[in-house]
Every structure is written in structure tokens, then in C-alpha cells.
Amino acid sequence: MTNSRMASFANEAFTDFTLEENQRAMKAALIKVRGELGGDYPLFIGGEKVMTAERTVSINPGNKDEIIGYVSKASVELVERAMNSALTAFESWKKTPAIERAQYLFDAADLMRLRKHEFSALMVLEAGKNYAEADADTAEAIDFLDFYAREMIRLSETNTIRPLTKLAGETNEITYIPLGVGAIIPPWNFPLAILAGMTSAAIVCGNTVLLKPASPTAVIAHKFVALMEEVGVPAGVINFVPGSGAEVGDYMTSHPKTRFINFTGSKEVGLRINRIASETAKGQIWIKRVVAELGGKDGIVVDETADLDQAASAIVASAFGFQGQKCSAGSRAVVVKSVYEEVLNKVADLTRKLQIGLPEDNYQAGPVIDRNSYDKILEYIEIGKREGRLVVGGEKAEGNGFYIQPTVFADVKSDARIMQEEIFGPVLAIAAAEDWKEAIDMYNDTEFGLTGAFFSRVEDRISYALEEMHCGNLYINRKCTGALVGVHPFGGFNMSGTDSKAGGYDYLLQFTQAKLTSRKNEA
Numbered sequence: 001m002t003n004s005r006m007a008s009f010a011n012e013a014f015t016d017f018t019l020e021e022n023q024r025a026m027k028a029a030l031i032k033v034r035g036e037l038g039g040d041y042p043l044f045i046g047g048e049k050v051m052t053a054e055r056t057v058s059i060n061p062g063n064k065d066e067i068i069g070y071v072s073k074a075s076v077e078l079v080e081r082a083m084n085s086a087l088t089a090f091e092s093w094k095k096t097p098a099i100e101r102a103q104y105l106f107d108a109a110d111l112m113r114l115r116k117h118e119f120s121a122l123m124v125l126e127a128g129k130n131y132a133e134a135d136a137d138t139a140e141a142i143d144f145l146d147f148y149a150r151e152m153i154r155l156s157e158t159n160t161i162r163p164l165t166k167l168a169g170e171t172n173e174i175t176y177i178p179l180g181v182g183a184i185i186p187p188w189n190f191p192l193a194i195l196a197g198m199t200s201a202a203i204v205c206g207n208t209v210l211l212k213p214a215s216p217t218a219v220i221a222h223k224f225v226a227l228m229e230e231v232g233v234p235a236g237v238i239n240f241v242p243g244s245g246a247e248v249g250d251y252m253t254s255h256p257k258t259r260f261i262n263f264t265g266s267k268e269v270g271l272r273i274n275r276i277a278s279e280t281a282k283g284q285i286w287i288k289r290v291v292a293e294l295g296g297k298d299g300i301v302v303d304e305t306a307d308l309d310q311a312a313s314a315i316v317a318s319a320f321g322f323q324g325q326k327c328s329a330g331s332r333a334v335v336v337k338s339v340y341e342e343v344l345n346k347v348a349d350l351t352r353k354l355q356i357g358l359p360e361d362n363y364q365a366g367p368v369i370d371r372n373s374y375d376k377i378l379e380y381i382e383i384g385k386r387e388g389r390l391v392v393g394g395e396k397a398e399g400n401g402f403y404i405q406p407t408v409f410a411d412v413k414s415d416a417r418i419m420q421e422e423i424f425g426p427v428l429a430i431a432a433a434e435d436w437k438e439a440i441d442m443y444n445d446t447e448f449g450l451t452g453a454f455f456s457r458v459e460d461r462i463s464y465a466l467e468e469m470h471c472g473n474l475y476i477n478r479k480c481t482g483a484l485v486g487v488h489p490f491g492g493f494n495m496s497g498t499d500s501k502a503g504g505y506d507y508l509l510q511f512t513q514a515k516l517t518s519r520k521n522e523a
């Protein structure tokens with residue numbers, strides 16, 4: 001069975017919600033999930049479910065009065081217990097054949113596929129995603145499980161697929177062995193896909209992990225861990241320890257037995273983790289490996305030869321999909337001045353058409369994740385009013401949640417704060433450039449380097465953009481969001497991270513160490 005799966009990786013298809021039957025299926029899943037709201041969720045430590053008195057309350061950002069669930073919070077003592085259980089489990093898990101470890105991921109992918117709308121419905125309620133965004137998140141989680149399972153099998157067969165150069169008289173082999181216990185620290189914005197990808201990649205390589213989810217989406221994180229338990233992943237391989245970033249996070253990253261840290265989140269927290277991890281704790285006998293995928297200030301460049309309708313649609317989709325809360329969000333657009341007003345008008349018209357409302361009613365624009373984000377984004381909008389010309393939005397929006405109008409600022413200078421700092425909300429800054437080369441220079445004028453897009457019909461310019469636009473994921477004549485596993489390996493340059501290329505052929509190498517064995521042949 002495994003061989004046939006190896007031959008046939010294909011991305012999980014997105015659900016077509018224009019079909020009545022699919023709308024009905026999602027609504028039925030929402031009813032089911034709503035019936036389960038308000039539950040109490042434990043930590044998982046070495047197969048034991050641990051409830052604590054202190055809990056995180058997860059709420060619906062689209063309807064602040066609705067409680068999604070109460071999630072137990074790990075203390076430092078409980079994290080220490082989790083570390084011990086991960087260390088114990090590592091001794092047997094690292095010896096479990098790669099093909100068996102991969103099978104758990106295949107099984108989890110199959111089960112998640114069966115319950116697809118249930119996972120998506122929970123994200124509609126807990127993360128404020130509309131149907132398509134939630135469905136894409138679940139599809140990506142399934143893809144990560146399927147893809148990394150295959151990748152582990154491929155890695156375990158390296159000596160056959162990519163044999164070392166032969167040397168007479170010796171048998172030489174290379175094996176990718178696991179590192180040890182890792183800290184997995186994902187963000188809330190792809191609360192299933194990124195969490196599932198970061199965790200499954202680490203464990204399929206034979207590592208064991210402490211998984212600390214982001215607090216706003218700890219219930220969907222629990223649902224994933226429960227699924228992994230259901231398919232039989234042995235106790236202690238995934239230890240689920242939700243808790244405070246400052247307390248639990250710092251403890252995990254500074255722990256002498258932590259071998260690696262797989263982090264996705266903001267630049268600020270990522271740099272802190274990188275600094276703490278670089279210090280050698282008492283008793284530590286290795287250099288910790290840090291994989292850190294961070295923020296972005298992604299942008300779309302449009303020249304005067306481009307299809308301007310397509311460019312405007314891509315700008316709006318990239319800026320406002322999931323309320324701009326994607327690391328890949330196109331929060332900047334740079335347009336050459338001869339078509340600047342035309343593109344701006346098209347973008348403004350499309351933005352005005354975005355309807356705001358409850359994610360469960362499948363509005364295009366929903367709430368942002370929580371009060372902190374809401375306040376921060378509104379502050380940036382005030383900054384934007386000083387730095388540019390407000391064209392659309394600019395205010396909070398109606399609703400019993402964290403709703404903000406999709407907002408467009410025009411005539412913004414390249415060094416403005418709203419062109420330089422990640423806002424992580426529905427705010428787009430547009431700037432004019434003299435010509436396409438200056439537009440590319442303006443695109444590159446950032447400390448980040450995650451995604452970008454270039455719109456043009458001129459081949460020479462496209463070639464130039466392909467070489468000069470400095471980012472990990474560069475797209476031509478399409479939006480800058482929506483990377484697919486296996487198709488668009490994902491990761492950023494500069495302050496956007498370590499360019500780990502999630503969903504790509506190189507990703508697993510980061511959670512392994514290569515051991516070369518050389519044996520003299522009998523004469």
C-alpha cells in the first residue's frame with residue numbers, strides 16, 4: 001500500500017462551496033461542532049491526560065460571547081514532566097522503522113479527510129475563517145501528513161535512490177537519524193495546517209516533541225493531538241503542553257535537553273527564541289537547532305503592460321484573504337505611475353464589495369483573531385491616516401466581534417511605517433513608482449523577504465523580476481498567498497526566517513542528522 005501512495009501524491013482538493021450540497025455539509029458540521037462547544041481540554045503528557053486548575057479560555061472572535069472551550073495550561077513543572085516523557089519515548093520511537101512511523105501519518109491523513117468539515121467548522125468558529133479559508137487549512141494539514149510520510153520513506157531509502165560514490169573495498173552508507181526532543185511552537189493563523197505540518201515532520205523523522213500551541217486556537221490544536229492519539233501514535237511521542245509563551249515557551253527553549261526548536265510566528269518572538277537557544281544551558285551537550293519561520297511585509301508589483309484587472313483582483317485577494325492575517329499577505333502594492341490611478345480605482349472598487357460578517361455565515365471578510373490584534377491594527381490605521389491617503393475603510397466594523405473594515409491607503413512612501421512593519425490585519429498600502437525597475441527596488445526595500453508577486457506581460461522584465469525580487473516565494477502574474485504543499489515549498493529570506501521550505505523536499509532534513517557509516521569489506 002505504501003508504494004502505491006508513494007507514486008501518487010496529489011494535493012487534497014478544495015471543496016467547492018458554490019455547490020449547495022457542500023454548503024449543507026459545512027452547515028451540518030457547524031451544528032455538530034457547536035454542540036460540543038464549552039468543553040474542557042487536557043494536556044497530554046506521556047499518554048496521560050492532565051487537567052489543570054488554570055485554563056485558557058478560547059472564544060469565537062466573530063462572536064465574543066461564545067466560548068469555544070477551556071484548555072488546561074501547563075506549568076513549568078508539567079513541562080518538565082513532559083520533557084521526561086518525551087526523552088523516554090524517544091528511546092523506542094527512534095528505533096521504530098521509518099515506514100511504521102510514516103504509516104501513522106497516512107492513517108491520520110485518512111481520518112482527517114473523513115472528518116474534513118468537522119475540522120474546518122471548528123476553525124470557522126475558533127479562528128474566524130470563512131468556509132474556503134478553513135477548508136484550505138484542513139486540506140493543507142492533510143497534504144502535510146501525506147507528503148511528510150512519503151518524504152520520510154524516501155529519506156529512509158536514500159542509499160538505493162542516491163547511492164554514495166563507490167570505493168573498492170568498502171561499503172558506505174548514509175542514514176538520516178533523528179535529533180532528539182524538539183519544542184514545536186506554531187502560530188494561531190493556520191492553527192491546523194501549520195501545527196500539523198510542524199509536528200508531523202518532526203515526529204516522522206523519529207523525534208519526540210513538546211507541542212505548545214498558540215493560545216487563541218488551542219482547541220483545534222487539541223483536536224489534532226487527539227486524532228494522532230486515535231491513530232495510535234505511541235504515548236510520549238507528542239506531548240501537548242499549552243501555556244504562556246513567556247513562561248512555558250522560554251522554559252522549553254532554554255531547556256538543556258531540548259535538541260531543536262521548530263518555531264513559526266512573529267519576528268519578535270522568533271528572534272528571542274533564537275537568542276535564548278544560542279546560549280548553552282548547564283548540562284547541554286549539543287548546539288540547538290532552530291528552525292524559525294517569521295513574519296512578512298509581502299508585496300505585489302504591477303507594471304503598465306500587466307493585465308490590470310487580474311492584478312487588482314490578486315492585490316485584493318492577497319491583502320484581505322483571512323483579513324490579511326497570513327504571513328504571505330500582500331500588504332503592500334507598488335504600481336508604476338502611468339497605470340497607478342487605474343489600478344488604485346479597481347482595487348478600491350473590489351475592496352468596497354467585500355462584505356463583512358460572521359464567518360459561520362461565510363462572509364468574505366470576518367473578524368481578526370483577538371482584542372490585542374484588533375487594538376494594534378486600529379492603531380496602525382491611525383498611523384496610516386498620517387502616512388497616506390485613506391481610500392477605503394479606516395474604521396472598526398459592526399458586529400459582536402473583532403471586526404475591522406478592509407482598509408486601503410494610497411500614495412504611501414516606501415519608508416512609511418505601514419510600508420515597512422507587519423500589521424497582520426486587513427490594511428493595504430499602495431505606492432506609485434516612476435517605472436517598473438523603481439517598483440522592484442521599492443518592493444525590495446524591506447527587512448523581510450517572504451512572498452512577492454510581479455505582474456507584467458514583458459518577458460525581459462519578468463526575467464529581471466525573477467532574479468532581483470528577493471523573497472522565498474516569488475509568483476508571476478498571480479496572487480502572493482496560497483502556497484500548496486509539494487508545489488510551492490514555503491519559507492522566507494532575511495527577517496522572514498530560516499527559509500525552511502515547509503511542504504518541500506528539503507524540509508525533513510532539518511529534523512535529522514546524517515550519519516555516515518563506512519565498513520571495510522572482508523578480503
Ligand SMILES: NC(=O)c1ccc[n+]([C@@H]2O[C@H](COP(=O)([O-])OP(=O)(O)OC[C@H]3O[C@@H](n4cnc5c(N)ncnc54)[C@H](O)[C@@H]3O)[C@@H](O)[C@H]2O)c1
Binds near residue numbers: 190248249269491
Ligand atoms: N513564515 C511563516 O511561515 C509564517 C506562517 C504563519 C505565521 N507567521 C507569522 O506568525 C505571526 C502571527 O502568529 P502569532 O501571533 O501566533 O505569533 P507569535 O510570535 O505571537 O506567537 C507564535 C507562538 O509563539 C508562542 N510564544 C510567545 N512567546 C514565546 C516565547 N517567549 N517563547 C516561546 N514561544 C513563545 C506563542 O504562544 C505562539 O504559540 C505573524 O508574524 C506571521 O507573519 C509566519
Ligand SMILES: N[C@@H](CCC=O)C(=O)O
Binds near residue numbers: 190481484
Ligand atoms: N502558506 C500560506 C501562508 C502561511 C502563513 O501564514 C500561504 O502561502 O498563503
